[in-house]
Amino acid sequence: MAAPKPILLRFESKNGQFRLTINPQEQFPALLSKILDNLPSNVDSRTLTLSNKPHGGEERLLNSLKGVTIDRVGLKHGDKLYIQYKEQPQINGHSAATASTSLQPHNSSNRLNGLPVPPVENIPITPVSQASPATTIKNPWEVVQQSPLDDRLDRKDGKIPRSRDQKMCRHGPKGMCDYCMPLEPYSPKYLDERKIKHLSFHSHLRKINSATNKPELKSSYMPPLSEPYYRVKPDCPSGHPQWPEGICTKCQPSAITLQPQPFRMVDHVEFASPSLIETLLNFWRLGGAQRIGYLYGRLEEYTEVPLGVKAVVEAIYEPPQIDEIDGCTLRDWENEKEVDEIARMCGLQRIGVIFTDLIDAGNGDGSVVCKRHIESYYLSSLEVVFSARLQAQSPKPTKWSDTGRFGSNFVTCVVSGDEEGGISISAFQVSNSAVEMVRADIIEPSADPTVMLVQSDEEDASGKRMRYIPEVFYRRINEYGASVQENAKPSFPVEYLYVTLTHGFPKESVQMFNTSDFPVENREAIGEGQELRTVAKKLGVSRERIDGQKSVSSVADFHLLCFIHGMGVLSKEEESLLCHVARSHDIAEGFQLLESPGWATLLAILQESGERPPKRPSPANVHAERPGRLDSSEQLAKRFKGASLK
DSSP, X not given: OOOOOOEEEEEEETTEEEEEEEOTTSBGGGGHHHHHTTSOTTBOGGGOEEESSSSXXXXXXXXXXXXXXXXXXXXXXXXXXXXXXOBOOEETTEETHHHHHTTSGGGOOOEETTEEOOOOOOOOSSOOSSSOTTOOOSSHHXXXXXXHHHHHHHHSOOXXXXXXXXXXXXXXXXXXXXXXXXXXXXXXXXXXXXXXXXXXHHHHHHHHHHHHOOGGGXXXXXXXXXXXXXXXXXXXXXXXXXXXXXXXXXXXXXXXXXXXXXXXXXXXXXXXXXXHHHHHHHHHHHHOSOOEEEEEEEEEEETTSTTEEEEEEEXXXXXXXXXXXXXXXXXXXXXXXXXXXXXXXXXXXXXXXXXXXXXXXXXXXXXXXXXXXXXXXXSOHHHHHHXXXXXXXSEEEOTTBTTSEXXXXXXXXXXXXXXXXXXXXXXXXXXXXXXXXHHTTXXXXXXXXXXXXXXOSSOOTTSOOOOOOOOEEEEEEOTTSOEEEEEOXXXXXXXXXXEEEEEEOOXXXXXXXXXXXXXXXXXXXXXXXXXXXXXXXXXXXXXXXXXXXXXXXXOOOHHHHHHHHHHTOSOHHHHHHHHHHHHHOOHHHHHHHHTSXXXXXXXXXXXXXXXXXXXXXXXXXXXXXXXXXXOHHHHHHHHHHXXXXX
């Protein structure tokens, strides 16, 4: 077979244009060195993107096109591609591009069919502020900005007070002894008495900080937290070529010994109202398919656990998805940033994900099949990987970690059947080790939901990617009651990778969005849609009149706020005022919203497309109601009897 004829491609960036003669069978990453030769030296190669249009085209990261050849995407001789990139930051007056150039393919000696094979770079699941999870920050307690909740919990003493023991205490009412002195928040005795399975994050922090930093020794302070890192460290000081060309004991990860995580970042999930779950379940009841949604809410202190944190859910947004009987497939979410911005203006953030896993028992009484129990599983291996990716996208900033972040506050909730045939909710969080193992591509889901597979350190099925897999072990109790260490290859139980959370509803519901009759987004599959007529009906707008008081009192609906934002009628300031009215239910600010020009324009648009008045009854129906008159069918027959088709 004859070799393909080389083609010429044109490239354009903000620095100008250039041309390259390439082989159509080359892969896109192999072009990186040629492209960088025509760009400034401070270009960050990890952010380099290609697009078919200068604006509004399909942009793709060059590193994400591994295994894709030039002719596969249909590029022809003379076609033009547009380049976008970010520049490397300046460090001590010098460009930091030297670190990235060591990852470029022109430095690699590996070749396949005469073409350079680009080395594989372990990129995090989502770009983060630091260059790498292993990058340490000098004095993070001075640089990192925590959440106000973490700052309040840091200032608290956290100790558990105890009353005077009438039997053991021999001192007076103002004295103290070992039997009545306050307990530490991580006291095992107190946790066992209260049936608390996991330490809270701040209790765990106090425990390890007391062992790491001891003021009485007058030693220098060290951040007590450190995130796990299971990837090959870049820029090894030994001087050998980077992985996969070379590796040593300084840059290779150590063996991993899996243990159940003793703490959890969030202790409790509180749904502001049962209507949130009922709205999600209505999709399954009407369509028979599963449903997934993102949880929007806030983090608050949880007093039932020492130094605990709870996630308060105020709204559930259902992104575009393809729903099936046995699962869901997420589609591209185009307005994701806009929904997050609406939540931010309401004082909320994305704090978790919830999905259903329900099968009707067929008894006709509304009971469902119990799939998740102690003999099967509670969270499958596929769901663990899915949750780990979402947690990796939402890291928790903390000044107590040497990298400036530790874990995540993102939670996962599953709505499934219980052992009694009812519908129940379960809340989980994936461990920090599981998140890093997913980042490092060490584990993958199995067809058996109860076990997780360990990847092979050889090439994968396509032969285009290599990975370094360290030794993975886990400890278990054998049949003799002894704790033994087992090799995790090829698979290990999935229970080592997540922790359980409690959940519930408040005793007195004070819901932020107290109106929930507006249709939920992306439910066209069951015949529900968001239209201007429904907005007009919701806000009390018709062709005859506008009920201003109802329009203000009805805006406390998260789905309605997102729809109004998508209309693009209100300005930024008016949207902020709208979200504040929906959040605080302030009548004074509601009347201020009525006086704004954007809201008046919105009401005028809704009035033109609002609900039409009911039609007047036809004369035939009026005569039919009178005694002695013919009914409507007879009147219609009489009318057609005299009609002619000529």
